Amino acid sequence: xxxxxxxxxxxxxxxxxxxxxxxxxxxxxxxxxxxxxxxxxxxxxxxxxxxxxxxxxxxxxxxxxxxxxxxxxxxxxxxxxxxxxxxxxxxxxxxxxxxxxxxxxxxxxxxxxxxxxxxxxxxxxxxxxxxxxxxxxxxxxxxxxxxxxxxxxxxxxxxxxxxxxxxxxxxxxxxxxxxxxxxxxxxxxxxxxxxxxxxxxxxxxxxxxxxxxxxxxxxxxxxxxxxxxxxxxxxxxxxxxxxxxxxxxxxxxxxxxxxxxxxxxxxxxxxxxxxxxxxxxxxxxxxxxxxxxxxxxxxxxxxxxxxxxxxxxxxxxxxxxxxxxxxxxxxxxxxxxxxxxxxxxxxxxxxxxxxxxxxxxxxxxxxxxxxxxxxxxxxxxxxxxxxxxxxxxxxxxxxxxxxxxxxxxxxxxxxxxxxxxxxxxxxxxxxxxxxxxxxxxxxxxxxxxxxxxxxxxxxxxxxxxxxxxxxxxxxxxxxxxxxxxxxxxxxxxxxxxxxxxxxxxxxxxxxxxxxxxxx
Numbered sequence: 447x448x449x450x451x452x453x454x455x456x457x458x459x460x461x462x463x464x465x466x467x468x469x470x471x472x473x474x475x476x477x478x479x480x481x482x483x484x485x486x487x488x489x490x491x492x493x494x495x496x497x498x499x500x501x502x503x504x505x506x507x508x509x510x511x512x513x514x515x516x517x518x519x520x521x522x523x524x525x526x527x528x529x530x531x532x533x534x535x536x537x538x539x540x541x542x543x544x545x546x547x548x549x550x551x552x553x554x555x556x557x558x559x560x561x562x563x564x565x566x567x568x569x570x571x572x573x574x575x576x577x578x579x580x581x582x583x584x585x586x587x588x589x590x591x592x593x594x595x596x597x598x599x600x601x602x603x604x605x606x607x608x609x610x611x612x613x614x615x616x617x618x619x620x621x622x623x624x625x626x627x628x629x630x631x632x633x634x635x636x637x638x639x640x641x642x643x644x645x646x647x648x649x650x651x652x653x654x655x656x657x658x659x660x661x662x663x664x665x666x667x668x669x670x671x672x673x674x675x676x677x678x679x680x681x682x683x684x685x686x687x688x689x690x691x692x693x694x695x696x697x698x699x700x701x702x703x704x705x706x707x708x709x710x711x712x713x714x715x716x717x718x719x720x721x722x723x724x725x726x727x728x729x730x731x732x733x734x735x736x737x738x739x740x741x742x743x744x745x746x747x748x749x750x751x752x753x754x755x756x757x758x759x760x761x762x763x764x765x766x767x768x769x770x771x772x773x774x775x776x777x778x779x780x781x782x783x784x785x786x787x788x789x790x791x792x793x794x795x796x797x798x799x800x801x802x803x804x805x806x807x808x809x810x811x812x813x814x815x816x817x818x819x820x821x822x823x824x825x826x827x828x829x830x831x832x833x834x835x836x837x838x839x840x841x842x843x844x845x846x847x848x849x850x851x852x853x854x855x856x857x858x859x860x861x862x863x864x865x866x867x868x869x870x871x872x873x874x875x876x877x878x879x880x881x882x883x884x885x886x887x888x889x890x891x892x893x894x895x896x897x898x899x900x901x902x903x904x905x906x907x908x909x910x911x912x913x914x915x916x917x918x919x920x921x922x923x924x925x926x927x928x929x930x931x932x933x934x935x936x937x938x939x940x941x942x943x944x945x946x947x948x949x950x951x952x953x954x955x956x957x958x959x960x961x962x963x964x965x
Contacts, residue, residue: 590702591650596694597687597703598647604690609639612686620678626669628771642683646706656713661820663714665763667727668817669771671718676711683707721818728765729754729816733808734787739874742794743840744805745779747787748814754788756819758851759844759927761955763817764790766803773817774800777929777955779843781850788816791843791875823927823953825851831925831951832860836911836938838930839867842875844955845929849882849889858888862918866894866911866934892918912941922946928954 587595601608617624641662648655684703688695731748738744756762758781763773779789794805808814825833825848833852837845842865852861867873873893883891893906894914907914911934915921926947928938935954942952 586650588650590705593694593699593702594646594649594706597691597699598643600691600694601687608686608690611689612639612682615682615685616679619682623675623678626671626675626771628769639683642679642707642710645710646703649706649709655709659710659713660717663717664721665817665820666714667718667721668763668765668773668815670727673715676715680704680707680711725818726752728818731788731814731816733810733812733814736809738805739791740871742805743874744792744794744808745789746792746804746808747789748816749787750816753786754816754819756782756788757824758782758847759823759825759953760819760821761844762788762790762819764800764804765815765817766800766808767813768803768807769799772799774798775820775955777821777841777844778819778847781847781854789843791840793840821955823848823929823955826925827855827857829925830859831923832862832921834915834921834924834926834942834947835861835863836915836926836928836930836934837863837865838911838934839872841928841930841934841955842879843929845927846875846879846882848927849879849886853882853886860924861886861889862924863889863891864894864907864911864914865891866896866914866930868896869898870895910937912937915941916945919945924951926952928952 645655645659648658684700684707687703688700691699730751731754732751733746734749735747736744737746756778758778761775761777763775765771765773776790776792779791790804792801792804794802804814823844833848835845835848837843845863845865849861849863852859863879865873865876865879870893873895876891876893879891883889890905892914894911895906895908896910898908907917911930915938921942922945924947926942928935928942930938939949939952939954943949
């Protein structure tokens with residue numbers, strides 16, 4: 447999203463999209479300290495790690511070497527990079543280009559964590575595999591993948607330095623790209639770099655890579671990412687790797703990275719161009735209702751300025767007028783409605799910029815922005831399988847939408863909902879769920895309270911949500927849906943697999959996007 451007032455994407459259509467060409471002969475780049483970035487990084491679009499803070503250190507050094515072919519060249523083979531797309535999504539430490547230059551060589555918050563084996567690496571958003579770790583399995587590892595992974599293994603121990611040096615180069619030598627980032631860079635500084643590493647790590651998994659990168663390319667239109675931004679990101683990426691991976695960086699390794707980045711960039715560019723033909727980069731949405739359910743949870747209903755197509759169980763990225771270029775993900779709390787209104791359940795969390803603005807500041811008449819819908823936690827209406835749903839906290843919102851979706855289809859199938867919270871007070875939407883249960887005989891709702899005695903119906907339970915599910919069943923003939931905090935989802939997936947539900951029938955929000963969102 448360019449500056450604070452993004453407009454429709456100006457990228458050309460599929461046939462006209464500039465394709466950055468990359469030099470077939472890699473050039474040498476300055477080398478310095480060693481570094482390492484363990485390959486596996488989160489595979490969730492805008493959901494890559496967060497939390498690094500400003501750093502101080504040495505000067506970034508000479509400008510990154512220009513590699514012939516890094517400039518866009520119509521007709522040249524290339525790919526869309528999560529880097530440039532991610533660049534638009536980084537949120538962080540009030541870093542200006544000068545602060546970025548000063549940040550090289552320091553340590554920062556969770557940056558190192560960003561490059562380790564993070565849950566969700568190489569997973570599809572909404573799938574059970576998002577709770578796994580490590581790189582996706584591949585039948586055979588290509589020579590390029592082997593070279594890339596050696597570089598990743600080397601830079602892991604100094605991941606913070608690699609990230610800082612990358613951003614220093616990007617902001618100092620391409621200051622125009624700074625406008626794509628929010629003013630503060632501490633919350634999501636690692637997203638761009640982590641998306642790049644996620645992509646190259648899975649360079650041999652064509653199907654996954656295409657799906658993942660296409661999602662990024664479409665989703666990052668709202669940041670104002672253009673095809674011509676990718677060469678700059680590529681130059682800075684290779685320069686950062688060359689400087690911090692002296693043990694494995696050579697012409698062969700550089701060539702492998704160039705080829706991988708070329709593929710990555712073009713997939714994203716093409717996906718963005720195709721999406722531009724059918725959807726806006728973002729929607730304006732007016733707040734029409736704001737209901738405070740608890741001191742820190744609000745139900746916010748908005749009216750988009752044009753039709754907003756989505757499916758029950760999906761989520762949207764939301765930007766408020768008070769924090770330009772800072773986007774957070776929220777699930778839709780209702781199935782598509784005839785009046786076109788959309789509802790979100792938002793919990794304000796400490797230091798949560800968007801969540802606090804939505805809960806404590808937004809009022810009817812305010813206008814927010816919505817990115818395109820995402821997520822695959824949707825109901826398969828072609829089967830008669832029962833539905834087992836676990837909703838923790840505000841994670842009950844998409845579960846409620848799924849109930850409405852099944853009801854509207856008129857197809858009776860058993861649906862078991864376990865609604866969990868820390869205390870009975872936190873079951874803010876229990877009355878709504880119980881009314882749905884009374885209306886639909888195929889629906890069962892069980893409140894689960896972690897601490898204290900649960901209030902509500904006779905089937906209320908105490909304890910952790912995954913443990914409560916184990917008390918019932920059998921669930922082998924059910925499709926499972928989970929929505930809530932990352933820890934609940936991870937534990938829930940383990941519990942569901944343990945009671946016999948195949949992992950390919952378990953769907954949930956992307957764990958990494960939940961972690962990255964922060965609020």
